[in-house]
Amino acid sequence: MRTVKVKLKNGIVVSGDEFDDNDFLKLKDIFKKWQNMNSDLNALKGRSLNVPDVFSEALFCLAFNAVRTNAEPGAHSYDCVIKDTGEGVQVKSASIPNDCTSFGPTSTWDLLYYADFAPNGYVDGNVWFYKIDSEDVYGLVLNQAKNETFADQQAQGRRPRFSIKSRIINAKGLQPVKKVSLL
Structure with a gap:
Protein backbone atom coordinates (compact mmCIF):
# COMPACT_ATOMS: atom_id res chain seq x y z
CA MET A 1 0.00 0.00 0.00
CA ARG A 2 1.21 3.48 -0.76
CA THR A 3 -0.21 6.96 -0.36
CA VAL A 4 -1.13 8.73 -3.59
CA LYS A 5 -2.97 11.89 -4.64
CA VAL A 6 -6.23 11.64 -6.56
CA LYS A 7 -8.41 14.37 -8.03
CA LEU A 8 -12.14 14.38 -7.29
CA LYS A 9 -14.66 15.32 -10.00
CA ASN A 10 -14.94 18.77 -8.42
CA GLY A 11 -11.19 19.33 -8.86
CA ILE A 12 -10.18 18.96 -5.20
CA VAL A 13 -7.07 16.81 -4.77
CA VAL A 14 -7.03 14.39 -1.81
CA SER A 15 -4.63 11.76 -0.51
CA GLY A 16 -5.54 8.12 -0.38
CA ASP A 17 -4.26 4.58 -0.08
CA GLU A 18 -3.51 2.67 -3.27
CA PHE A 19 -3.43 -1.12 -2.94
CA ASP A 20 -1.48 -3.67 -4.99
CA ASP A 21 -1.20 -7.44 -5.43
CA ASN A 22 0.88 -7.78 -2.25
CA ASP A 23 -1.94 -6.14 -0.31
CA PHE A 24 -4.40 -8.58 -1.85
CA LEU A 25 -2.27 -11.45 -0.50
CA LYS A 26 -2.30 -9.79 2.94
CA LEU A 27 -6.10 -9.45 2.75
CA LYS A 28 -6.40 -13.14 1.93
CA ASP A 29 -4.28 -13.98 4.98
CA ILE A 30 -6.26 -11.64 7.23
CA PHE A 31 -9.48 -13.18 5.88
CA LYS A 32 -8.35 -16.63 7.12
CA LYS A 33 -7.51 -15.16 10.53
CA TRP A 34 -10.89 -13.38 10.65
CA GLN A 35 -12.66 -16.64 9.85
CA ASN A 36 -10.67 -18.49 12.55
CA MET A 37 -11.51 -15.78 15.09
CA ASN A 38 -15.19 -16.03 14.18
CA SER A 39 -15.06 -19.82 14.61
CA ASP A 40 -13.55 -19.36 18.07
CA LEU A 41 -16.18 -16.78 19.00
CA ASN A 42 -18.99 -19.02 17.73
CA ALA A 43 -17.61 -21.94 19.79
CA LEU A 44 -18.15 -19.73 22.86
CA LYS A 45 -21.70 -18.99 21.63
CA GLY A 46 -20.68 -15.47 20.64
CA ARG A 47 -21.50 -13.55 17.48
CA SER A 48 -19.17 -13.40 14.52
CA LEU A 49 -17.43 -10.11 13.90
CA ASN A 50 -18.75 -8.05 10.99
CA VAL A 51 -16.64 -7.29 7.94
CA PRO A 52 -13.71 -5.01 8.81
CA ASP A 53 -13.90 -1.84 6.70
CA VAL A 54 -10.46 -2.50 5.24
CA PHE A 55 -11.79 -5.65 3.53
CA SER A 56 -14.64 -4.03 1.65
CA GLU A 57 -12.79 -0.81 0.86
CA ALA A 58 -9.43 -2.33 -0.10
CA LEU A 59 -11.09 -5.05 -2.18
CA PHE A 60 -13.19 -2.41 -3.90
CA CYS A 61 -10.07 -0.38 -4.69
CA LEU A 62 -8.29 -3.41 -6.14
CA ALA A 63 -11.29 -4.49 -8.20
CA PHE A 64 -12.33 -1.05 -9.49
CA ASN A 65 -9.03 0.88 -9.84
CA ALA A 66 -9.76 3.16 -6.90
CA VAL A 67 -8.02 4.78 -3.92
CA ARG A 68 -9.26 4.58 -0.30
CA THR A 69 -9.66 8.07 1.18
CA ASN A 70 -9.62 7.31 4.94
CA ALA A 71 -11.86 10.29 5.77
CA GLU A 72 -9.40 12.66 4.09
CA PRO A 73 -10.53 16.27 4.52
CA GLY A 74 -12.20 17.44 1.31
CA ALA A 75 -13.24 13.92 0.31
CA HIS A 76 -16.75 14.35 1.78
CA SER A 77 -17.94 11.03 3.20
CA TYR A 78 -16.40 9.03 0.36
CA ASP A 79 -14.73 5.75 1.26
CA CYS A 80 -12.97 5.53 -2.08
CA VAL A 81 -12.37 7.51 -5.26
CA ILE A 82 -12.25 6.00 -8.76
CA LYS A 83 -8.84 7.03 -10.11
CA ASP A 84 -9.93 7.45 -13.75
CA THR A 85 -13.07 9.53 -13.14
CA GLY A 86 -12.68 11.15 -9.70
CA GLU A 87 -16.06 9.79 -8.64
CA GLY A 88 -16.54 9.43 -4.89
CA VAL A 89 -17.74 6.03 -3.71
CA GLN A 90 -19.50 4.82 -0.60
CA VAL A 91 -18.85 1.10 -0.04
CA LYS A 92 -21.31 -0.73 2.19
CA SER A 93 -20.84 -4.36 3.15
CA ALA A 94 -22.10 -7.21 5.30
CA SER A 95 -21.11 -10.76 6.13
CA ILE A 96 -24.61 -11.96 7.01
CA PRO A 97 -27.41 -12.96 4.64
CA ASN A 98 -29.71 -10.07 5.63
CA ASP A 99 -27.86 -6.83 6.34
CA CYS A 100 -28.98 -3.76 8.26
CA THR A 101 -26.96 -1.03 6.58
CA SER A 102 -26.66 2.39 8.17
CA PHE A 103 -25.93 5.73 6.49
CA GLY A 104 -24.86 8.94 8.18
CA PRO A 105 -27.20 11.93 8.01
CA THR A 106 -24.72 13.74 5.76
CA SER A 107 -23.50 10.74 3.72
CA THR A 108 -22.84 11.63 0.12
CA TRP A 109 -21.57 9.70 -2.86
CA ASP A 110 -21.32 9.75 -6.61
CA LEU A 111 -21.46 5.95 -6.71
CA LEU A 112 -22.74 3.44 -4.18
CA TYR A 113 -21.56 -0.18 -4.06
CA TYR A 114 -22.51 -3.08 -1.80
CA ALA A 115 -19.93 -5.79 -1.05
CA ASP A 116 -21.72 -9.02 -0.17
CA PHE A 117 -19.43 -11.28 1.87
CA ALA A 118 -22.22 -13.89 2.17
CA PRO A 119 -23.51 -14.19 -1.41
CA ASP A 152 -36.50 12.59 4.45
CA GLN A 153 -34.63 10.89 7.30
CA GLN A 154 -31.31 12.36 6.20
CA ALA A 155 -32.89 15.84 6.00
CA GLN A 156 -34.03 15.38 9.62
CA GLY A 157 -30.43 14.65 10.68
CA ARG A 158 -31.16 10.97 11.29
CA ARG A 159 -29.17 7.85 10.32
CA PRO A 160 -31.26 5.92 7.80
CA ARG A 161 -31.04 2.12 8.18
CA PHE A 162 -32.35 -0.64 5.95
CA SER A 163 -31.32 -3.86 4.26
CA ILE A 164 -29.70 -3.09 0.92
CA LYS A 165 -29.72 -6.78 0.08
CA SER A 166 -33.43 -7.40 0.63
CA ARG A 167 -34.86 -3.95 -0.22
CA ILE A 168 -32.79 -3.25 -3.36
CA ILE A 169 -30.59 -6.14 -4.57
CA ASN A 170 -33.13 -8.94 -4.15
CA ALA A 171 -36.20 -6.75 -4.78
CA LYS A 172 -34.80 -5.53 -8.11
CA GLY A 173 -33.07 -8.77 -9.09
CA LEU A 174 -29.67 -7.05 -9.35
CA GLN A 175 -26.70 -9.08 -10.52
CA PRO A 176 -23.17 -8.57 -9.21
CA VAL A 177 -20.95 -6.34 -11.35
CA LYS A 178 -17.79 -8.01 -10.01
CA LYS A 179 -16.93 -11.17 -8.09
CA VAL A 180 -13.78 -11.61 -6.01
CA SER A 181 -12.48 -14.73 -4.26
CA LEU A 182 -10.45 -14.54 -1.05
CA LEU A 183 -9.57 -18.25 -1.22
Missing part, protein backbone atom coordinates in the same frame (compact mmCIF):
# COMPACT_ATOMS: atom_id res chain seq x y z
CA ASN A 120 -24.36 -17.87 -0.89
CA GLY A 121 -25.99 -17.28 2.52
CA TYR A 122 -22.77 -17.67 4.51
CA VAL A 123 -19.16 -16.44 4.40
CA ASP A 124 -17.25 -18.76 2.06
CA GLY A 125 -14.51 -16.51 0.68
CA ASN A 126 -16.58 -15.14 -2.19
CA VAL A 127 -17.33 -11.41 -2.30
CA TRP A 128 -19.84 -10.09 -4.81
CA PHE A 129 -20.01 -6.37 -5.59
CA TYR A 130 -23.30 -4.74 -6.60
CA LYS A 131 -23.69 -1.24 -8.01
CA ILE A 132 -26.65 0.45 -6.34
CA ASP A 133 -28.59 3.18 -8.12
CA SER A 134 -28.77 6.27 -5.88
CA GLU A 135 -32.38 6.94 -6.93
CA ASP A 136 -33.33 3.55 -5.49
CA VAL A 137 -31.86 4.63 -2.13
CA TYR A 138 -33.02 8.25 -1.80
CA GLY A 139 -36.62 7.46 -2.72
CA LEU A 140 -36.89 4.30 -0.62
CA VAL A 141 -39.71 4.53 1.93
CA LEU A 142 -38.29 3.54 5.32
CA ASN A 143 -41.22 4.43 7.55
CA GLN A 144 -44.53 3.35 6.01
CA ALA A 145 -46.70 5.00 8.68
CA LYS A 146 -45.22 8.43 7.96
CA ASN A 147 -44.45 7.76 4.26
CA GLU A 148 -40.90 8.79 5.16
CA THR A 149 -38.12 8.22 2.65
CA PHE A 150 -34.37 7.78 3.07
CA ALA A 151 -33.91 11.39 1.90
